Amino acid sequence: xxxxxxxxxxxxxxxxxxxxxxxxxxxxxxxxxxxxxxxxxxxxxxxxxxxxxxxxxxxxxxxxxxxxxxxxxxxxxxxxxxxxxxxxxxxxxxxxxxxxxxxxxxxxxxxxxxxxxxxxxxxxxxxxxxxxxxxxxxxxxxxxxxxxxxxxxxxxxxxxxxxxxxxxxxxxxxxxxxxxxxxxxxxxxxxxxxxxxxxxxxxxxxxxxxxxxxxxxxxxxxxxxxxxxxxxxxxxxxxxxxxxxxxxxxxxxxxxxxxxxxxxxxxxxxxxxxxxxxxxxxxxxxxxxxxxxxxxxxxxxxxxxxxxxxxxxxxxxxxxxxxxxxxxxxxxxxxxxxxx
Amino acid sequence: xxxxxxxxxxxxxxxxxxxxxxxxxxxxxxxxxxxxxxxxxxxxxxxxxxxxxxxxxxxxxxxxxxxxxxxxxxxxxxxxxxxxxxxxxxxxxxxxxxxxxxxxxxxxxxxxxxxxxxxxxxxxxxxxxxxxxxxxxxxxxxxxxxxxxxxxxxxxxxxxxxxxxxxxxxxxxxxxxxxxxxxxxxxxxxxxxxxxxxxxxxxxxxxxxxxxxxxxxxxxxxxxxxxxxxxxxxxxxxxxxxxxxxxxxxxxxxxxxxxxxxxxxxxxxxxxxxxxxxxxxxxxxxxxxxxxxxxxxxxxxxxxxxxxxxxxxxxxxxxxxxxxxxxxxxxxxxxxxxxx
Numbered sequence: 259x260x261x262x263x264x265x266x267x268x269x270x271x272x273x274x275x276x277x278x279x280x281x282x283x284x285x286x287x288x289x290x291x292x293x294x295x296x297x298x299x300x301x302x303x304x305x306x307x308x309x310x311x312x313x314x315x316x317x318x319x320x321x322x323x324x325x326x327x328x329x330x331x332x333x334x335x336x337x338x339x340x341x342x343x344x345x346x347x348x349x350x351x352x353x354x355x356x357x358x359x360x361x362x363x364x365x366x367x368x369x370x371x372x373x374x375x376x377x378x379x380x381x382x383x384x385x386x387x388x389x390x391x392x393x394x395x396x397x398x399x400x401x402x403x404x405x406x407x408x409x410x411x412x413x414x415x416x417x418x419x420x421x422x423x424x425x426x427x428x429x430x431x432x433x434x435x436x437x438x439x440x441x442x443x444x445x446x447x448x449x450x451x452x453x454x455x456x457x458x459x460x461x462x463x464x465x466x467x468x469x470x471x472x473x474x475x476x477x478x479x480x481x482x483x484x485x486x487x488x489x490x491x492x493x494x495x496x497x498x499x500x501x502x503x504x505x506x507x508x509x510x511x512x513x514x515x516x517x518x519x520x521x522x523x524x525x526x527x528x529x530x531x532x533x534x535x536x537x538x539x540x541x542x543x544x545x546x547x548x549x550x551x552x553x554x555x556x557x558x559x560x561x562x563x564x565x566x567x568x569x570x571x572x573x574x575x576x577x578x579x580x581x582x583x584x585x586x587x588x589x590x591x592x593x594x595x596x597x598x
Numbered sequence: 599x600x601x602x603x604x605x606x607x608x609x610x611x612x613x614x615x616x617x618x619x620x621x622x623x624x625x626x627x628x629x630x631x632x633x634x635x636x637x638x639x640x641x642x643x644x645x646x647x648x649x650x651x652x653x654x655x656x657x658x659x660x661x662x663x664x665x666x667x668x669x670x671x672x673x674x675x676x677x678x679x680x681x682x683x684x685x686x687x688x689x690x691x692x693x694x695x696x697x698x699x700x701x702x703x704x705x706x707x708x709x710x711x712x713x714x715x716x717x718x719x720x721x722x723x724x725x726x727x728x729x730x731x732x733x734x735x736x737x738x739x740x741x742x743x744x745x746x747x748x749x750x751x752x753x754x755x756x757x758x759x760x761x762x763x764x765x766x767x768x769x770x771x772x773x774x775x776x777x778x779x780x781x782x783x784x785x786x787x788x789x790x791x792x793x794x795x796x797x798x799x800x801x802x803x804x805x806x807x808x809x810x811x812x813x814x815x816x817x818x819x820x821x822x823x824x825x826x827x828x829x830x831x832x833x834x835x836x837x838x839x840x841x842x843x844x845x846x847x848x849x850x851x852x853x854x855x856x857x858x859x860x861x862x863x864x865x866x867x868x869x870x871x872x873x874x875x876x877x878x879x880x881x882x883x884x885x886x887x888x889x890x891x892x893x894x895x896x897x898x899x900x901x902x903x904x905x906x907x908x909x910x911x912x913x914x915x916x917x918x919x920x921x922x923x924x925x926x927x928x929x930x931x932x933x934x935x936x937x938x
Contacts, residue, residue: 261700297768297771303661303696303697303699303700303845303846303858304659304660304696304697304699304702304762304764305659305661306657306658306700306771307657307658307659307660307661308655308656308657308658308768309649309653309656309657309658315648316648316660317637317646317647317648317649318646318648318649318705318706318763319644319646319647319649320644320645320647320708320740320741320761321643321644321708321741322710322741322742322761323710324710324743324745327747327749328746329747330747330749330750332629334713355644356644357644360643360644360646361642365658365780366660368660368661368761370663370710370759372664401661401662402662403662403663403664403759405664405666407666407667407669407670407757408797409667409752409755410667410669410670410751410755410757411750411751411752411755411757412749412750412751412752415612415749415750416750417712417745417747417750417751419712419743421662421708421761422644423658423660423763424644428648431637431646457747457748460749460865468657469616474913505643506643506812508599518643521644575870582676
C-alpha cells in the first residue's frame with residue numbers, strides 16, 4: 259500500500275521507516291530472482307512480466323495459498339537459523355507444486371506478509387527464503403506486500419500468503435482425462451507435514467518442539483521439514499506422455515487430493531507400507547490418540563505428490579525418476595480412496 | 599489447502615465441513631465471474647486462464663494487496679447490510695486500480711480470506727463482494743483460499759488479501775517517460791479513505807462509528823466508503839495518447855504516490871481546494887489533532903487516482919471524463935510534491 263522500489267515490490271505498514279528499511283534489506287534478494295520476462299523501470303504500482311514466446315496456445319495457471327499455522331511453529335522457533343527463511347521457501351514450493359499438477363511452470367510469484375508488528379529482520383528473512391525458492395523454480399518475485407495490523411494479528415504472530423502464476427501450452431495441460439482403472443499411482447515422498455495439518459499437530463506437540471525423536475531430530479525440526487518442490491523431479495517426466503494425472507497431497511491428505519485430477523467415479527487402492535512414513539506422524543498418532551483414518555485425512559503421511567500413469571509405463575517412470583518415485587497403488591473403478 | 603470445486607476455488611480450514619458449506623454458498627458467485635478465458639474442468643489445484651489473442655506483445659501486470667485494518671471497521675460493523683460485501687469489493691477495486699496505473703486491464707483475480715474462526719456466512723458475504731467487483735471489472739475470480747488460524751488471528755478478526763493479474767500490450771504500457779514540467783495533474787475523487795490510513799483513523803474514531811457527521815452520514819459509513827474502481831472512467835481516456843502517467847493514491851498519500859510513475863527528479867505543485875475533501879478527513883484532523891502534513895502523508899484526502907497529461911490536452915480529458923476529472927496541479931522540475 260505504500261513504500262516503493264523500482265521493482266514494484268511494495269512494502270506497507272504503520273511504521274513506514276521500518277517498512278523502508280525492510281525493503282532495503284530484501285531488494286537484492288528480490289532482484290536476484292528476475293528472469294528475462296521481468297520488465298522493470300516502468301513504474302511501480304504493479305509488476306510487469308512479458309508473456310514468453312513459443313507457446314502455441316498459452317494458458318496461465320494461478321494459485322494462491324498460505325502455509326497455515328506452520329507459521330506459528332516458525333514463530334516459536336524463529337531464533338533458530340534458517341527457520342524463517344524455510345517458511346518462505348515452503349510458501350513458494352507449495353504454490354509451485356499446485357500449478358505443476360496441471361503441467362505448468364511458474365513465471366512469477368507475489369507474496370504477502372502480515373503481522374502484528376513489522377519486524378524488518380523477520381520480513382527480510384522470510385522474503386529471502388521466498389526469493390531463494392523462486393530462483394530455484396525459475397520464478398520471478400514480481401511483487402509483494404507487507405501489512406502491519408496489530409488489531410488483527412496476535413502479538414508476534416504473522417501470516418504468509420503467496421500467489422504463483424505459471425504457464426503451460428493448452429496441448430500440454432495434464433488433465434487426467436485418460437486415466438482408467440488399472441493405472442498405476444506413483445508417489446514422491448514428502449519430508450514431513452509439508453504445510454498441512456499444523457493445527458492438529460500443534461495441539462498434540464506444542465511444548466515438545468525441543469524433544470528428540472528416535473532419529474535424533476527434534477520435533478520442531480521435523481515439523482518444520484521443508485515443503486519440497488517437486489518441479490525438478492517431475493518436469494523431465496512430463497516430456498513424454500506417460501503422466502496422465504497428478505496430485506499435490508495437501509490438506510485433506512490422500513483421500514482428499516488423490517482423485518481431484520482424475521475423472522469422476524474412479525477410485526484408488528493405496529497400499530500402506532509401500533512408501534516411507536516420516537517418524538513424526540507416528541508420534542502425533544500415538545501421543546494424540548488420533549485414529550489412522552483421521553491421520554490420513556489431515557496429513558500427507560509421507561506422500562508429497564502423486565502421479566498416475568499407465569500400468570505399463572510405471573516402471574519406465576520410476577527408472578526415469580532415478581528412484582524418487584515409488585509405486586503406492588492402483589486406480590480402480592470406484593469406491594473412493596481405499597488405504598490398506 | 600483443501601476442499602475443492604470444479605473451479606479450482608479451494609477452501610481450507612480446520613473445520614472442513616464448514617469450509618465445504620462456505621464453498622457451496624460462493625460457488626455461484628464465483629462462477630458468475632467467469633469470462634471466456636477461464637478453462638474449467640481440467641482439474642482443480644490451480645485456476646487455468648487462456649492468454650487472450652490480439653496482443654502483439656502481451657505483458658502481464660500483477661499486484662497483491664490487502665485492505666489493511668479497514669477489515670477491523672468492517673468486522674465491527676459486520677451486522678450492517680453490505681458491509682462485508684463492501685470490503686470484498688474494496689479489495690478487488692484496490693488491486694484493479696493498481697494495475698490500471700500501467701494501462702492494464704484485469705484478466706483474473708485470486709483472493710485469500712483468513713480468520714481466527716471460519717464463519718461460512720462471513721466468507722460468503724466477503725467473497726460475494728469480491729465476485730461482484732470482479733464481474734464489474736471483467737476479471738474472472740479464478741481461485742481463492744480460506745484459512746482458519748485461531749492462534750494467529752485475534753478473535754473475530756480476519757484478513758483479506760487479493761492478487762490481480764492483468765494484461766496490456768507492450769506498446770500501450772503507460773510508463774510516464776514523456777512527462778515534462780508544465781504537464782497537468784488531473785484527479786479522480788475518492789469517496790473517502792479508500793483502503794488506507796485506517797490505523798490512524800481508528801485510533802481517532804474507534805468508538806465513534808455510530809456518530810453522525812454534519813451531512814448525516816455516520817462515521818462508520820464514511821470510513822467504509824467504497825474503494826472506487828477507476829477502470830471504467832479511465833479506460834476510455836487511454837484510447838488516445840493523452841495520458842502520460844497515472845498514480846493510484848494509496849498509503850503515503852499524494853506525497854508518496856503522485857510521482858511514482860514519472861521520471862526521477864520531477865516534482866509536483868498541487869493546489870489544495872481544487873478538489874473536494876470528504877468531511878471525514880476534517881473530523882480526523884481536528885479530533886486527532888493531526889498535522890496537515892501528516893494527514894496528507896497518511897490519507898488520500900479525496901484524490902483517489904491521478905493522471906498526468908500535457909497542459910494542452912488537459913481540457914480535452916476533463917471533457918472526455920464528463921466532469922469526473924478535475925485539475926489539481928502541475929508537474930514541476932523538482933522539489934517533490936508541494937501542496938499549497
